[in-house]
Amino acid sequence: xxxxxxxxxxxxxxxxxxxxxxxxxxxxxxxxxxxxxxxxxxxxxxxxxxxxxxxxxxxxxxxxxxxxxxxxxxxxxxxxxxxxxxxxxxxxxxxxxxxxxxxxxxxx
Amino acid sequence: xxxxxxxxxxxxxxxxxxxxxxxxxxxxxxxxxxxxxxxxxxxxxxxxxxxxxxxxxxxxxxxxxxxxxxxxxxxxxxxxxxxxxxxxxxxxxxxxxxxxxxxxxxxxxxxxxxx
Numbered sequence: 001x002x003x004x005x006x007x008x009x010x011x012x013x014x015x016x017x018x019x020x021x022x023x024x025x026x027x028x029x030x031x032x033x034x035x036x037x038x039x040x041x042x043x044x045x046x047x048x049x050x051x052x053x054x055x056x057x058x059x060x061x062x063x064x065x066x067x068x069x070x071x072x073x074x075x076x077x078x079x080x081x082x083x084x085x086x087x088x089x090x091x092x093x094x095x096x097x098x099x100x101x102x103x104x105x106x107x108x
Numbered sequence: 109x110x111x112x113x114x115x116x117x118x119x120x121x122x123x124x125x126x127x128x129x130x131x132x133x134x135x136x137x138x139x140x141x142x143x144x145x146x147x148x149x150x151x152x153x154x155x156x157x158x159x160x161x162x163x164x165x166x167x168x169x170x171x172x173x174x175x176x177x178x179x180x181x182x183x184x185x186x187x188x189x190x191x192x193x194x195x196x197x198x199x200x201x202x203x204x205x206x207x208x209x210x211x212x213x214x215x216x217x218x219x220x221x222x223x
Contacts, residue, residue: 001169032208034208034209034210036210042215043202043213043214043215043216044153044202044210044213045213046209046210046211049208049209049211050208050209055209055211087152087153089153089209089210091206091208091209094166095155095157095166095167095168095169096155096157096167096168096169096170097155098155099152099153099154099155100152101152102152
């Protein structure tokens, strides 16, 4: 099973600032990596797939990069609605598909 | 717009079988994988397994002995059965469509295992 490790666990950022979230895979997942945003009481929402492709309707301030074992999600200028928990997920090696433990982005 | 909706009992007794259904609307059920994921309260996401339109299935090895996922194409539904549940199976259960990544999700349903 591939282990996905996200860092940091919590990120404190002021509105308008940039946020950089990291995700590391225990072995290569090529570019088969997705990022999700989850707000309290809601289902996760797909932000990025294929490591760098924004899902439909996702603002351009969200960007993903990386391949192999190291990935990054960048939110260029945080807005109030962006404070949430973010998960990465690999869909390269199964079973099972695996998720990171999440990074909580909170208001500084 | 594809929509998914979970339904089923919110309370299940220990040792019994958890049964949930996901109804798909607004899109075709063909050519995709239909997936169940769960999230214990305050914790992260765990992939349970999927069923493909063809009927093929794939399960998380940690749950394989207790899980069955099936598809009813006539009703445009797919179902989850998890047997011999314990308190550790208490979670919000989500159904989702998989096209590589999980692009459409249901709102989730909380299932509590308790006597």
